[in-house]
Amino acid sequence: MTEPRIYLSPPDVTDVERKLLLEAFDSNWVAPVGPDLDAFEARCAELVGVRHAVALSSGTAALHLALIAAGVRRGDTVLAPSFTFAATANAVMYLGARPVFLDSTPKSWNVDPEILADELRGRAVRGQLPRAVITVDMYGQCADYGPILDACDRYGVPLIEDAAEALGATYRGRPAGSFGLAGVLSFNGNKIVTTGGGGMLVTDDDSVAKQVRHLSTQAREPVAHYEHRTVGYNYRLSNLLAAVGRGQLQRLPRMIEARKATFDHYRAALGDLPGVGFLPVADYGVPNWWLTCLLIDADKFGATRDQILAGLQRADIEGRPTWKPMHLQPAYQDCVMRGGTVSAGLFHRGLCLPSGSALTGHDRERVVAAVRSVAAGQKG
Numbered sequence: 563m564t565e566p567r568i569y570l571s572p573p574d575v576t577d578v579e580r581k582l583l584l585e586a587f588d589s590n591w592v593a594p595v596g597p598d599l600d601a602f603e604a605r606c607a608e609l610v611g612v613r614h615a616v617a618l619s620s621g622t623a624a625l626h627l628a629l630i631a632a633g634v635r636r637g638d639t640v641l642a643p644s645f646t647f648a649a650t651a652n653a654v655m656y657l658g659a660r661p662v663f664l665d666s667t668p669k670s671w672n673v674d675p676e677i678l679a680d681e682l683r684g685r686a687v688r689g690q691l692p693r694a695v696i697t698v699d700m701y702g703q704c705a706d707y708g709p710i711l712d713a714c715d716r717y718g719v720p721l722i723e724d725a726a727e728a729l730g731a732t733y734r735g736r737p738a739g740s741f742g743l744a745g746v747l748s749f750n751g752n753k754i755v756t757t758g759g760g761g762m763l764v765t766d767d768d769s770v771a772k773q774v775r776h777l778s779t780q781a782r783e784p785v786a787h788y789e790h791r792t793v794g795y796n797y798r799l800s801n802l803l804a805a806v807g808r809g810q811l812q813r814l815p816r817m818i819e820a821r822k823a824t825f826d827h828y829r830a831a832l833g834d835l836p837g838v839g840f841l842p843v844a845d846y847g848v849p850n851w852w853l854t855c856l857l858i859d860a861d862k863f864g865a866t867r868d869q870i871l872a873g874l875q876r877a878d879i880e881g882r883p884t885w886k887p888m889h890l891q892p893a894y895q896d897c898v899m900r901g902g903t904v905s906a907g908l909f910h911r912g913l914c915l916p917s918g919s920a921l922t923g924h925d926r927e928r929v930v931a932a933v934r935s936v937a938a939g940q941k942g
């Protein structure tokens with residue numbers, strides 16, 4: 563009997579979400595407006611600890627509108643980490659602005675606050691401050707917001723927090739998504755909370771919330787005829803998907819616990835292997851444990867990261883390399899990069915293990931056995 567494939571981070575949906583979805587369907591709020599959308603927004607704002615949440619069709623759409631709200635325009639510069647998913651940088655390009663990429667710190671794999679502060683200082687001297695800074699809370703762990711906010715505040719540069727991977731994480735007790743002028747959440751199928759595709763912009767700023775809501779609904783003026791003073795977008799989330807999201811949020815604490823248990827299991831079962839490191843957990847916060855990531859020292863482990871991925875594949879288990887940094891992407895080869903050896907090293911040596919919140923004990927054992935057999939195979 564062959565065992566079913568184990569996916570990296572599949573959707574974890576239950577009767578709770580199913581019931582809410584069908585209730586929304588039966589209510590005929592089958593549109594990008596309705597009570598589930600309102601309730602989903604209210605709950606997200608509450609979780610993130612901000613006044614406003616605007617539900618959107620994707621995290622990428624939320625990034626796009628967040629950058630517009632921060633005043634980013636054609637020809638502007640935006641600082642962003644290189645080690646991220648492409649959506650972070652793509653949103654900058656949509657506006658005709660240019661990202662300048664910054665290296666990561668090995669302490670959390672997030673943007674290195676010293677490189678960020680240094681870049682802002684140098685740009686202030688040259689009179690070339692960026693229009694905005696984007697941080698990313700990588701793999702469910704917050705960036706180091708103490709020094710990051712100090713630097714941004716000193717030069718008056720707005721911060722956009724890409725918390726697409728980090729809903730439920732905290733930094734010194736404060737929720738991910740709450741640190742910038744605006745925060746971005748994603749509900750893509752592989753994220754900790756999914757609506758089957760969707761996103762959210764969260765903010766404490768009344769005018770940002772108002773502007774983003776307006777732009778996300780085609781910038782239609784509140785008059786009977788169709789009046790538009792600016793170019794808008796069709797970026798609202800469907801009420802049906804918001805109903806799924808409401809169910810997911812009810813289950814979020816349990817889903818975070820499950821991912822944490824998976825991280826603990828992998829660490830206990832693989833941490834003794836030579837050459838195996840884990841994404842470090844910084845003492846300033848609590849992650850949401852979205853994905854468990856390893857860093858492989860091939861010399862000590864006796865096999866490369868890619869050989870481990872191949873071993874997982876043979877056991878019908880989905881593993882993945884860590885994000886390929888933007889400064890190594892053909893699409894971004896012309897962009898400026900500050901540093902780069904840390905993020906390049908994370909990419910060449912890092913991998914993500916299956917971490918879905920519905921992963922069973924048996925699944926975890928299969929993953930551990932597959933990784934251990936690669937180690938044993940290379941030695942034997």
Ligand SMILES: *Cc1c(COP(=O)(O)O)cnc(C)c1O
Pocket residue numbers: 619620621622623646647649650698724726727747748749750759760761
């Ligand atoms: C998933 C993700 C996004 C994009 O979210 P979508 O909802 O897929 O558009 C943006 N940034 C990061 C870091 C992500 O992981």
